[in-house]
Amino acid sequence: MSSPNGKSIYGDAEARRRRTLDAAAELLDEGGYTALTIRSVAARAGTSTGLIYQYFTDKQDIFATLLNESQLESARFVAALPRDRGVAALVAAVIPESARQWARIGRLAAVWRDLDAREGRDSTGARRTARESVGRLRVTAEQYNAELLRAITEAAQAEGRPLREDPAMLPFVLSGLMGVADTLVNNWAAHLDPADLVEFTADAITRGISR
Incomplete structure (x- = not known):
């Protein structure tokens, strides 16, 4: 009832x-x-x-739903960041959020890829409906990527920093964020102050995408 x-x-x-x-x-x-x-x-x-x-539908559906939530949370976080402090400050602010999400779900990226691959091979409409949450993964990932690129571009404009016009720029930033997030979560650099690592990484990423 x-x-x-x-x-x-x-x-x-x-x-x-x-x-x-x-x-x-x-x-x-x-x-x-x-x-x-x-x-x-x-x-x-x-x-x-x-x-x-x-x-x-099953545990894959639950997992995919959590991934979607994680990506949307990160997109909202990035959207709310100030742009007037420059690119390095923005990237430095994104790193702790990336680490938080990486600690929660991101380390299971291989499972994500497997789900996406199996969904792509599925030819039955019924199964695609059952895997609606899996199908949304690519959409929410693109939403986060677009929000991050927009934030970086606006932060660069605010400080008068020219960015490299290259399709590899965003994947480079994402790879850097993933790498430092993994280092922070697993404490691979225990001899370093995490704040120093964040600052160094943010500066390195900023210089890498600037021209």
Whole structure:
């Protein structure tokens, strides 16, 4: 039995969906993708597998949904950053957010690529519908990339910095962000102050894309 506002005798539907995603994120943090099963998510969320299947097709659907959320969160974060402090300051502000997202989900990028590849080989309309969240991954990734490029371009304009006009510029920035995020998350440079590493990386990226 349910009511028009989305609530039922079992509670609020959106709250249950959110609890499911939060439980899945915790399992990913603790044990990686192999720890993510419908049964384990249900146990962590305090619900049943049947209820989870009302919102998600399978564990790939849950994972893809978390990735989409992560990318949209990052896009909103970048969109809100000030542009008047220059490119290096903007990149330095993006690095901690990149590290936060990398620690949460980004390290499972290989799973993401696998999902995308399998989706591309799928020729049945029904399966594509079931994998709607997987199909959105490319869209949300492009949204984040476009937001980051816009922010960098506007920050460069604000300080009068000419940028290199090269299609490799954005992939170069993204690679730099991913590399330093991985270093920060795994503490690969324990002998360095993280703030110094962030500053150095931001300056290096800025010089690399300037002309």
